[in-house]
Amino acid sequence: MDARALAALAANPGCRRRAILDGAGVDKAALAGALGAPSAFGQSQFAFMRGNAFEARVKADGGAELLRLVHRTVDPGAEPPLRAQVPDLAAVGPEGRAARTALALREATLSVEGTGPGTGAWTLLDHPMLALDVAGSPAFLEPDAVVVHPDGGWTVVEIKSFPMLDGSADPAKVGAAARQAAVYVLALEDVAARLDPAPRVRHQVLLVCPKDFSNLPTASAVDVRKQRAVTARQLTRLTRIEEVADALPEGVCFSPELPPEELTAAVDSVPAAYAPECLAACELAFHCRRGSRSAGAVTALGRSVRAELGGLTTVEEVLAAAHGEAGDPDDPAVAALRRAARLRAEALAAAAPAGDTAREVARCP
Template sequence: MSASLDSGPPPPPPRTPTTTLRRRLAELRGPAVPARPLDARALAALAANPGCRRRALLDGAGVDKGALAEAIGSPSAAFGQSQFAFMRGNAFEAKVKGDGGTELLRLLHERTGAGAEPPRDVLAPDLAAAGPEGRAARTALALREATAAGGWAFLDHPMLALEVAGSPAYLEPDAVVVHPDGRWTVVEIKSFPMIDATADPSKVGAAARQSAVYVLALERVAAVTEGASVHHSVLLVCPKDFSNLPTASVIDVRRQLSVTRRQLTRLARIEDLADALPPGTTFDLDGQSGESLAAAVEAVPAVYAPDCLAACELAFHCRDRARAEGEVTALGRSLRGELGGLTTIGEVLSAARGASGDPDDPTVAAVRRAAALRTEAFACRS
């Protein structure tokens, strides 16, 4: 990858929501309902579809989208790990991190430390604290102390904070390693295998997008830590072949980092989304009918794409609405980009028949040409 790719300035520190905003978000999800925390997977999905205000608001308010989908009579999109895979992943992570992260640091040195001394006398600070805010503060302090000490440090499940649409999100990477030269490296541990040193590209891509969110959050801490820098290559640790032995690969996430930073800055602020709702709108499942909840969901604009099926519990509901309204986004983002100002299937068909559209518009001309070729092909076949 080109070295000229600018990582951009570090993100600003997260701001604590005002009491009014906290109260408003609590009203949206239900006063007695605890907020579901944002994680790196959710932030990566938000960054991939920043135009979807529905997901931005529901995730920002901590609404349980799976329960909401069932309440409005729509099946919740099934994704994520099975219970067996979850247990296997935890067992593999414990194996990799055993003995103070010795095996993990060996893999890191093997992949990135050519010519350097193997890690010795590794510091493993205690990151325990009350609540996510306390843990994030304790993690930041541990990172500063480890960097100042000038040695190796292994942080197991640190807590990082990142502002998203005006509200703080707390993220928990598998591990962060501090190098003696002040570099910080994110470590992501996955249970899918690397067979002959190659893993499933789609799974590696998802891990890279998730890791980019962690790197983005780490940059905020590094910006106020003397001598610190965040490595833009993360260490991905997976089982080797069909065994339970760990192996690792270094992934450059500068491209994912640039995209994630740009897309997250495009997200509308949560307070603006909440203020735009009709008075009395709430997603509280207690005492509300499915019809009223569906009306509340429809009050927030959504942008559906087939990719949502792998990342959002409301994907089936949004897909049905997009199909009913003839939105071309239901056919995929690439096609939506090709069709320019033609946003519905009806507009596309009308332009293809010559009933509407500017003939000088390249998109209209291309659609009409495609329709003519189709007609010609069917005529030849007959």
């Protein structure tokens, strides 16, 4: 699991389907194609190359421009980053890289004499490796960068290729970046908790994007305290992957090589919690949407609609309640539906011609 997958999983913790597929390392894009519901989720090759080129520009010259943005945006009271350390984080395997990152963070935070934090220079960790326990399984995460300030504090840096126009960016994309960064903050806090004294992990992350329509970097500080709290709470509520696996039918397999009917039955044997927000976060969204629509589930209309409908879980139940054919009239959701149906009928009747046509329109569901 990477930070993007964890952020999506934390945003929809009730989806056991995504939990088991991510935990098993299943290629969901290939799986969606084999199911006949390929998704356009993910970056195009052009966007991927443009993002890599922009990140390389931001980190050029030992990260001088990136550190300048951190100093100006997040910590203007600190000494200017005239000199900076960029430790080598190379190691064998993700476990080795995570251990090397933890050591580099400790060395950057504490002084050479060991008298405590606050005496070092600026330090830039380029693509460090962090570990986070998720539902009993380790997840290795790789943020774009982590900066250690002269006072010993740590800041997560997210570099994105979407533009900031007149100082603001697409709120949906900024929200997704904030949720992803919140996962990195949680992982950094785990590292910080093992140090004595524990350094401060800043809850303001630096979001670096192209300025307007140029390739020049600009930055904004994003407060991720809310996203961090929500993600931490949702991750603790995630069902352990072993429990999800134990509930699967014997011999179930998610290989894209299986016949379509057998593969569909295997995937549908794991409960999903589809919502329209999944279209921007999961490769299986089109398959889950198709199943949700065929079952008439109101979740296909969005979580806010589902919350307003209370115990009514299918479109048929909603229509029956609105027409007075089912439902408890004392239920606030049922009462609101019937009132809405009456208002709709009155509006259609007022707009239609007089006579039989008006009566027919008024009876339309």
